[in-house]
Amino acid sequence: MNLHAVKAIYKFEMSRTWRTLFQSIATPVMTTSLYFVVFGSAIGSRMGDVSGVSYGAFIVPGLIMLTVLMESVSNGSFGIYMPKFAGTIYELLSAPVGLTETLLGYTGAAATKSVILGLVILATARVFVPFGIEHPFWMMAFLVLTSVTFALLGFLIGIWADSWEKIQIVPMMVVTPLTFLGGSFYSISMLPDVWQKITLFNPVVYLVNGFRWSFYGQSDVNVVLSFSMTLAFLLLCLAVVSWMFRTGYKLKN
Amino acid sequence: MNVLTVSGVSKTYATGFHALKSVDLEIRRGEIFALLGPNGAGKTTLINIICGIVTASTGTITADGHDHVRDFRKARAAIGLVPQELTTDMFETVWNTMAFSRGLFGKPPDDSVLEKVLRDLSLWEKKDAKIMTLSGGMKRRVMIGKALSHEPSILFLDEPSAGVDVELRRDMWQMVRGLRERGVTIILTTHYIEEAEEMADRIGVINKGQLILVEEKNALMRKLGKKQLTLSLAQPMASIPPALAALPLELQKEGMELIYSFDTQTHDTGIAPLLRKLQEAGIEFKDLHTAESSLEEIFVNLVRSGATNDTTGARR
Numbered sequence: 336m337n338l339h340a341v342k343a344i345y346k347f348e349m350s351r352t353w354r355t356l357f358q359s360i361a362t363p364v365m366t367t368s369l370y371f372v373v374f375g376s377a378i379g380s381r382m383g384d385v386s387g388v389s390y391g392a393f394i395v396p397g398l399i400m401l402t403v404l405m406e407s408v409s410n411g412s413f414g415i416y417m418p419k420f421a422g423t424i425y426e427l428l429s430a431p432v433g434l435t436e437t438l439l440g441y442t443g444a445a446a447t448k449s450v451i452l453g454l455v456i457l458a459t460a461r462v463f464v465p466f467g468i469e470h471p472f473w474m475m476a477f478l479v480l481t482s483v484t485f486a487l488l489g490f491l492i493g494i495w496a497d498s499w500e501k502i503q504i505v506p507m508m509v510v511t512p513l514t515f516l517g518g519s520f521y522s523i524s525m526l527p528d529v530w531q532k533i534t535l536f537n538p539v540v541y542l543v544n545g546f547r548w549s550f551y552g553q554s555d556v557n558v559v560l561s562f563s564m565t566l567a568f569l570l571l572c573l574a575v576v577s578w579m580f581r582t583g584y585k586l587k588n
Numbered sequence: 589m590n591v592l593t594v595s596g597v598s599k600t601y602a603t604g605f606h607a608l609k610s611v612d613l614e615i616r617r618g619e620i621f622a623l624l625g626p627n628g629a630g631k632t633t634l635i636n637i638i639c640g641i642v643t644a645s646t647g648t649i650t651a652d653g654h655d656h657v658r659d660f661r662k663a664r665a666a667i668g669l670v671p672q673e674l675t676t677d678m679f680e681t682v683w684n685t686m687a688f689s690r691g692l693f694g695k696p697p698d699d700s701v702l703e704k705v706l707r708d709l710s711l712w713e714k715k716d717a718k719i720m721t722l723s724g725g726m727k728r729r730v731m732i733g734k735a736l737s738h739e740p741s742i743l744f745l746d747e748p749s750a751g752v753d754v755e756l757r758r759d760m761w762q763m764v765r766g767l768r769e770r771g772v773t774i775i776l777t778t779h780y781i782e783e784a785e786e787m788a789d790r791i792g793v794i795n796k797g798q799l800i801l802v803e804e805k806n807a808l809m810r811k812l813g814k815k816q817l818t819l820s821l822a823q824p825m826a827s828i829p830p831a832l833a834a835l836p837l838e839l840q841k842e843g844m845e846l847i848y849s850f851d852t853q854t855h856d857t858g859i860a861p862l863l864r865k866l867q868e869a870g871i872e873f874k875d876l877h878t879a880e881s882s883l884e885e886i887f888v889n890l891v892r893s894g895a896t897n898d899t900t901g902a903r904r
Binding site for chain 1: 639640641642643660661662663664665667669671673675676677678679680684687688689690691692693694695696697734
């Protein structure tokens with residue numbers, strides 16, 4: 336394996352993050368703060384506790400996930416779409432790197448950014464509502480796993496997309512609805528029976544619930560199942576990306 | 589010894605366009621090889637296949653002793669590519685983009701190498717400038733710098749002087765020669781025949797996806813080049829006198845110029861006997877000069893004859 340290439344890609348991608356720090360970190364932090372003001376303080380104060388956790392605290396893990404998912408997908412796709420768009424992809428294609436180096440570099444950097452972001456939002460949330468974290472190790476594990484998985488999904492979208500519209504449309508039309516319907520703002524036990532069943536096909540439900548369990552020790556779905564489903568989704572994305580690389584799909588003709 | 593071997597490489601695009609038809613090519617270590625051909629002949633396709641950007645339909649390639657599919661990491665690490673289009677990371681600095689390229693091609697960071705490359709390309713003062721602030725010629729040099737940042741043993745220059753001014757072109761030729769002296773093998777494609785004539789050791793001509801000729805430049809010039817002696821006459825001549833009819837002569841400029849064509853390969857050019865015969869026939873001349881056909885004329889003739897021979901060649 337070409338470790339120097341992994342380092343070069345990672346460093347290069349991270350330098351973009353630092354260069355666009357305000358946009359990268361400040362914007363999501365501000366958006367999340369608004370959510371807390373509206374849902375946590377204004378509306379949350381009129382709502383009862385959800386399974387013994389105050390509503391404001393209940394939505395913290397969901398809100399972090401919401402942003403982490405969106406940012407992972409958009410960073411993951413941007414990292415590979417930008418060189419495609421600018422034409423600099425020629426260098427990557429002609430370089431002595433394979434799937435491993437490319438993924439470690441690009442999705443590694445995108446996931447790092449998401450993890451940092453998640454932690455920043457966590458700290459921001461603490462300013463608005465008091466909460467504790469029961470399983471800090473699992474909290475980090477879920478955060479990292481989610482960031483990596485969705486950065487990979489973003490990478491896949493970045494390869495597939497051939498216009499900026501397509502880059503935008505998947506996060507907007509797929510990831511956002513899945514996240515909102517994934518129990519970020521409610522417990523799925525609040526849903527009618529039919530919808531409780533349907534919602535189990537939404538991968539985000541497992542992410543949000545696993546993550547919430549690491550905070551408050553309770554979850555709508557089994558935590559092991561949560562973790563396994565997330566892992567399964569990661570492997571699925573990996574399989575698709577490696578197929579793309581093997582066939583040169585939208586990269587080589 | 590060959591540094592690059594291409595055997596039986598062909599490419600058919602998904603559209604059915606047959607871009608390359610079984611190309612065989614051997615590049616010797618340390619030479620400058622010029623690949624000439626009209627637009628759409630397959631020059632860039634061939635380069636992109638060798639560099640791994642396009643997948644070949646058939647054939648094998650060995651670069652620096654490594655198979656370019658089975659052992660692609662080693663094969664590609666030996667190659668540097670300067671593509672035709674000016675594509676750069678606009679928002680990056682020159683230094684960062686160079687450091688990125690070096691790492692990407694598997695070399696540990698080494699500031700002294702990058703510094704040398706930048707100084708050679710007169711870009712050192714611009715190392716901290718964002719690429720978007722540079723002129724077109726500078727961007728082209730940045731791209732060359734990126735390709736050289738990992739010290740490749742084979743360098744591909746795809747149309748290096750497209751959109752580059754005369755002075756910079758001269759500088760670039762100088763730099764390419766310098767690289768060759770350090771043992772780098774250079775393969776360039778060009779529209780400017782002058783460029784190939786100036787620099788190349790060997791020349792390959794590609795047309796409609798076929799490599800129709802590979803030859804030492806000098807041999808090619810000798811073999812296909814014609815030399816002409818032009819005599820400006822003192823008095824116009826209506827026709828060539830019978831005494832000279834056997835010689836390859838023709839009249840031009842309303843009888844004011846007599847053109848004598850001869851072969852550059854033979855030692856006996858026949859000029860001395862011609863001049864004697866002119867004197868005997870009482871033909872006086874004011875001036876004379878000889879001219880050699882340029883590579884451009886040779887190239888145009890080759891491509892034209894190739895076009896008439898090959899009527900099956902599909903074009904996009």
